[in-house]
Amino acid sequence: MIEKHGHGGDRMTANERFGAPAKGWLDYSANINPLGPPKSLYSLLRQEWKQLQHYPDPRCRELVAAIASKYGLPEVSILPGNGAAECIDLVVRAFQPRRAALIEPTFSEYQEALHKSGVEMIFIPTRPEDHFLPNIEELKSVAQQVDLIFLGHPNNPVGNLLPVEALQQLMKVAEASDTLVVMDEAFLDFLPNERQLSWMNRASKSQQLIVLRSMTKFYAIPGLRLGFAVAHPESIEKLRRLQVPWSVNHLAQRAGILALSQDAYEEETRILIQVEREWLSEQLEHRGLKPFPSVVNFLLVHRGNYSWESSKLQARMATQGVLIRCCDTFRGLEKEYFRMAIRGRKENERFLEALDSALERIITGEAHHA
Ligand SMILES: Cc1ncc(COP(=O)(O)O)c(C=O)c1O
Secondary structure (H helix, E strand, O other): OOOOOOOOOOHHHHHHHHOOOOOOOEEOOOOOOOOOOOOHHHHHHHHHHHHHHOOOOOOOHHHHHHHHHHHOOOHHHEEEEOOHHHHHHHHHHHHOOOEEEEEEOOOHHHHHHHHHOOOEEEEEEOOHHHOOOOOHHHHHHHHHHOOEEEEEOOEOOOOEOOOHHHHHHHHHHHHHHOOEEEEEOOOHHHOOOHHHHOOHHHHHHOOOEEEEEEOOOOOOOOOOOOEEEEOOHHHHHHHHHHOOOOOOOHHHHHHHHHHOOOHHHHHHHHHHHHHHHHHHHHHHHHOOOEEOOOOOOEEEEEOOOOOOOHHHHHHHHHOOOEEOEEOOOOOOOOOOEEEEEOOOHHHHHHHHHHHHHHHHHHHHHHHHHO
């Protein structure tokens, strides 16, 4: 397994575990825009590196203005961070909940951040037959018993969304019981109707809601680190007080401003992901695997009638230079699940070739040992 540090996309661990492939990894274990960063980013970085002799703007003023103008938000409701990961950590430290709730399965950093602060956790289990969506009555009941609830919107590793009516009901309960809802929209920009679905606007006015956004996945800059929180101005001040100064470096700030202006790139990404998601899901089903319905750029896949554990499939695919994400490090998922990114057609074909050959080797190997 390459997830010993808790996440996919860990190529160093993959090198240690499987040996570095000559052509580099074809990485399906992290969910990054397959188009790569917007092309103009490279020339921008070539110019901007000269500014590294100065401190970055500690208030990220131009980036905040660009985010505010793109999404129609007040600037006082925006706090950029060193990836959405920093914002998750800040929220927990700033609001110090006594008890918090999490859906099972979900992104592991919520649990990590809560654990570091010694917060008691309530887990809301979900079932594969419900596509891992929580029961709304249970969700509302738990929301009344906790101070904070994390929600993936969409949820990682499943790629699903709670219906709007369910979220509206949840917000009502949260407002009545003074519970803070932290909605993580790290992948929402992959949806064509993200503007209708996003809760950023509501978060900018509500003391009961914080929305977190990542810019590393959609704009393919995970190595640069960039995300932001949207919240009521008083909540933003609470978060800012705990943030390390200059945590968003100069290159990330400039890259963020440029990225937000890339309308054609955004459109191209959304179309590509939609087409390839449908195609890949069909291809996986043809092979007897069970991908769950997803609205984003990754798929959670059950092994179907196969009996291998996902770490075995990962090891076999790694010998062909392809990385997938084993899912048993997600609380609530077992060894029969893996997660894979959605990339462009050529890469997806290469992925399927590696998958076919891995499946064949596992099956013949198993027959051989039987
Ligand atoms: C659901 C979710 N939220 C937040 C993050 C953190 O993103 P960032 O790279 O912006 O820190 C991730 C990263 O995998 C994620 O999957």
